[in-house]
Amino acid sequence: MNEPAINVRGRDKEDGSAPRSRLRQILPREFASLIALAALAVMLTVIMLELQTSATAYIIGESHWSKAQQYASHVLHGYAASGDPQQLKLARDALRVPLSDHQARLALERDPPDLAAARQGFLRGLNAPQDVDRMIRMYRYFNNAPFFRDSVAQWRIGDAHVIALQGIADEMEAAHAAGQVTAVQTHAWQRRILELDATLRPIEAAFSQSLVDGARMLKTILTVASILLFLAIAGVLILILRWSLRRIHASEGMFRSAFHQAAVGMLKMKLDGRILEANEAIGEILNCPPEELQGKLLGELLDADALARIAL
Template sequence: MEKNRGRSDKAALWLVLLFAGLGIALIAINDVSNRLLAGVHAYTVGEGHWARAQKQATISIVKYLYTEDEQFLDTFHHNIDVIEGNRLGRTELTKSAPNYDVVEEEFLRGQHRPEDIPKLVWMYEKLSLYTPFKIAVNHWIEGDLLIGFMADAANNVESFVERGDLTESEINHLSDHIFYLERQLATVEKNFALSISEAADWLYTRVYWINRIAIVVILLTGLIFAIVRVEILRKWGEKLYHSEKKFRQVLTHSKDVIYQLDIKTGEYIYITPSVKNLLGYTSEELIRGGLSFVLSLTHPEDLKRMKAEVLQYDSDDIEKIVAKDSEFRFKTKDGDYKWVSNKRSVLKDSNGKPSAIIGNVRDVSDWKKGVLELSSSVKEKEMLLSEIHHRVKNNLSIVSSLIELQKNSSDNGADKGLQEIQLRIKSIALVHEKLYQNETFADVDLAEYIEDLVETVYTTFNTEEKKISLQKNMDSLSVNIKRAVPIGLICNEMLNNCYKYAFEGVDEGVISIDLKVRDNKAKLTISDNGIGLPEDFEEMKKQSLGMTLIEVFTKQLDGELSYKSDNGTIFTIEFDVDA
């Protein structure tokens, strides 16, 4: 539809451009027509001045011939000067680069009106090559030649008069010659006037028909444009009708309820008929009842929240408010409640201000029921998992208690082995204790776990004979049970080694536990200021169960183990946080 509309718009645009072009052409034609007619008029007026001056010159020279009155000779020269001005002006125009100041000056001398001179110049320059106008100019040139002969005749008359010996025969001869020239000039004048008239008719005829053709073309273009626009509007109307019909069918058969709410009045403008399937009420009933009736159907537990949202419809933040989907319960006509989801958007008026809310209400009762059942199931599993961790911890505590009883009935050599086993069991039990105390049942705070583990080992090994103090500096880090158990067992073995071997022969010491987390790497360091590692430690560790466990659990963590003697012993393991 958009593609067809684009084509129609382009066609209409081309018609508008054509129409505008023809209009401009018509204006230009009218301008040329007006200039041509004004030019012809100027030439006609000029021809009148020229003919009058020629006749006055002829009469004046004849009177001078018979009376020898100088006044008539002056009149002759005055009229000849008018004709000479027209000749010199025309001659200047024939040059390749005419001086228009000279042209104006000579035409003024030829008694042309100042406002007519630009018209004379324009017409001469534009039409001098066209045949009808060219003929008229040739007659003009011929007249100028005859005027020259007339001037020569006048000079002869003046010479004879000044000599004073004119005879009647000479007077008659000169008079006949002058009247002969006058008849010739009359013929030229007549031909010039006729040529100008023919040129005017030639120009008028062509301008007239060009003008009429342009008008007809403009009218036809306007008619075509109107027909095309009507057809386009008709097609758009049909497409709009079918689109609206299709849209209404979609709305009518949609399971969702679509509505439009006027913000100012709080009245529903439109509600789709599908609301009857959702609530049992018809769209007319809800529109008639308005927003207050809809709120009355809202579940009491959701009513306060819904009223608060409705009161904010007049605020400037309405777009932010409706952008958030809301879920609430509606009471159906049968008295049951249904969970619905309300998605909304703001409709703005021509001034850009919010005028209405368009909403889509969907039945989400089944989905809500599934969420509630899932939530209940998760809670049951959490309780079950908590109980499992609690029972594992209790069972491990029972095993530890049994070992404690066995220690009391065993010799000192077996007692130490049982104590080590007991501490390992306690470190595992402590993990389960932390898990069932945690809300997530998945992760353990490693710093908190190690601190409790350190206290357990300290309680086991602490004696009055030796004063061993602890220093702890640990960053917070959450780990799952799969990683917490091996880390706890590693800590247990390292602390065991510190208490058992680091302070032989000394009465006091310090054990430091550091946990640092940097760039997705965790670094656990347990050090002491005791006697350090023995020289044959590498051989001894092969026979040590504790070191074997440390290395095995470090590999389980995909970590790296390092140790050294430096004013005591330093054990370090590094592992990835997100591994």
């Protein structure tokens, strides 16, 4: 007499080809979108942080600019009356800071930009060496951007006044060297110096405030963009999860339908030989309701010869 045909499926040894196939189908679309969004988020964050750092570098540079200009104005005010060459030297040393930044800006506005001259100018302007390259990049690529464009306009106005201050220094030096300085001339020089200094202070403040406003705007943009990208990434992950669950449920449904409707007796078993699930056909073969087979050992139901043939 022939032994009953039994198909045994082990849950702990599931075939990995179906999951791998599903992953291969997901990767070209959903995973690629996810990777692209994550890369965009990282790139946007790096750009925004770089712009914020560059704006901070310009604000620090403006601090050196304004301190040097104010010190030069103070020393030149005294030099107008004393004619002391040492005071003139101190004033010229101080003026070298804003004038070096002026030369750096002009170098960047050339066609093509003179990057070496710009770098040297920013360094002579007492800007931190580690900030110089990012200051150059920001001016080259964002000089017409909102807020920074306004700062550049204030910078140009400030440079014109510093050059005028240097002109007064040259004029006073020539007059003192010729010994042709009168009290009236001294008073006129001092009045012009004070007027230039008073004019430059709000210009310097406007330059920094524009950069501060720009940095605040960048922070807001970064925050909003980060939230939107997070939501986009979360949305893609949810789509991937739902798609995967649908495929798994569909596959499981097809298997369960085939399992229970099969004419061949079938069992799902654990590796230790205990039955997890049985179909109707095996119940009829073994003359036992399928639900009562759950949890039993296969060896309790079949003789040794049948077990040996199943193992083979």
